[in-house]
Amino acid sequence: MNNTSTEQLADLIARKHACLLQLRDLGLQQLRLVEEGEMGELLKVLSAKQYLINLLQELERSLDPYRHEDPESRIWRSPHDRARCAQQSEECQTLLDEVLKQEKLSETSLTVRRDEVARRLQGVHSARQARSAYAQQSGPAASLLDISSH
Numbered sequence: 001m002n003n004t005s006t007e008q009l010a011d012l013i014a015r016k017h018a019c020l021l022q023l024r025d026l027g028l029q030q031l032r033l034v035e036e037g038e039m040g041e042l043l044k045v046l047s048a049k050q051y052l053i054n055l056l057q058e059l060e061r062s063l064d065p066y067r068h069e070d071p072e073s074r075i076w077r078s079p080h081d082r083a084r085c086a087q088q089s090e091e092c093q094t095l096l097d098e099v100l101k102q103e104k105l106s107e108t109s110l111t112v113r114r115d116e117v118a119r120r121l122q123g124v125h126s127a128r129q130a131r132s133a134y135a136q137q138s139g140p141a142a143s144l145l146d147i148s149s150h
Helices: 003-036 039-067 079-143
Strands: none
């Protein structure tokens, strides 16, 4: 293995790290928008996240050849470069875990919001049905006016 290969590995890890940082930040934004019910802005965030997810998948495919290598056989420019790459790699796993946790929280919040909206809509529907039923019962009788004198 040569320096160039290790530099490419370090570059891929750095790009993966940056991508995961952006995904984490967008995930925080997503959670806030879900809580605020800002669905228009949420769609924009989800679109940006999809782009980053696609990029992350590409980066993972690019990292595949390195997964089968012996880490001890890699030649690094310096021990500092190796340590930095190892640290970023560990942080990537932590960031990925955080992103996945955010996704679950967001999904749960969206489900709660959806159920809340469904309950409100059901309440509106029930109120309309009650008004309609009441209007049908009292409608014809209310239009009859007894004007006879007894």
